[in-house]
Amino acid sequence: MPVGSTFTPVDLAAALDHGAVLSPGQSASPITPASKFNGDDGITIKNQQGGELLDSNDPTELLHQRNDVSTKRGYITLRKAMEQSVKTPYVQLGEYLGYDNVEAGALKAGLLRSSLPVSPCDLRLFSFFRFPASGVDLFPGPHDVKPGPSPDHASDLCSCGATRGTAEAVP
Structure with missing residues (x-):
């Protein structure tokens, strides 16, 4: 399921419902619009187990998520990331949520199962x-x-x- 600026409300809604695994081996922590995530361009994205996601098209073979602008923002709130269309916090949030929770959020928001992936x-x-x-x-x-x-x-x-x-x- 692609994550783009238009899908961030679904990620946030799912996070509000389910929380997200922020540390490997821990249970899900509550997430709010004030929760902070790294908004820097080019960050490596990690899964719930703390492992970095792979990208065979990248010379480092790691997934480096890009924003539209290569600005160093540091840790920013999910609210600010949504307002400024900063992708990295929401891509990381999606991984910390887990694909099942993202899908559940999409279905709850009204996407039809037959339309997934969209x-x-x-x-x-x-x-x-x-x-x-x-x-x-x-x-x-x-x-x-x-x-x-x-x-x-x-x-x-x-x-x-x-x-x-x-x-x-x-x-």
Whole structure:
């Protein structure tokens, strides 16, 4: 499941529900928007056991997560990371949450199991329509899109080839 700026609300919601394993061998610790994670560009990402994730495309063979800007931010709150679209804290949080908890958070937020894994475009559409609607199912898909003009900004979000239309609540 790709983690992008549009998926950070799902990661945060899952973390609020489940907590995250911050130290190997420990149980999950509570997570809040004030929890701090490393916001530096190029950090290595670790799993719940403390091992560094591998990336065969990197010369070091370790996964170095990149942000959009190579700024040294140090440890920042998850709130600030979301506000500034800093990726590294949320990629690390996703690993500390565990894939099962991230998936459970996505399902609870309304993504359909049949849509997992999702494309980056699906995530943009999901974040645009579902979260601002307080969980009301406005996620446009083949079953719930009516032909018509796109909502504000939806044409930008749909530029990856998704169906355009006016989303209406699914009964």
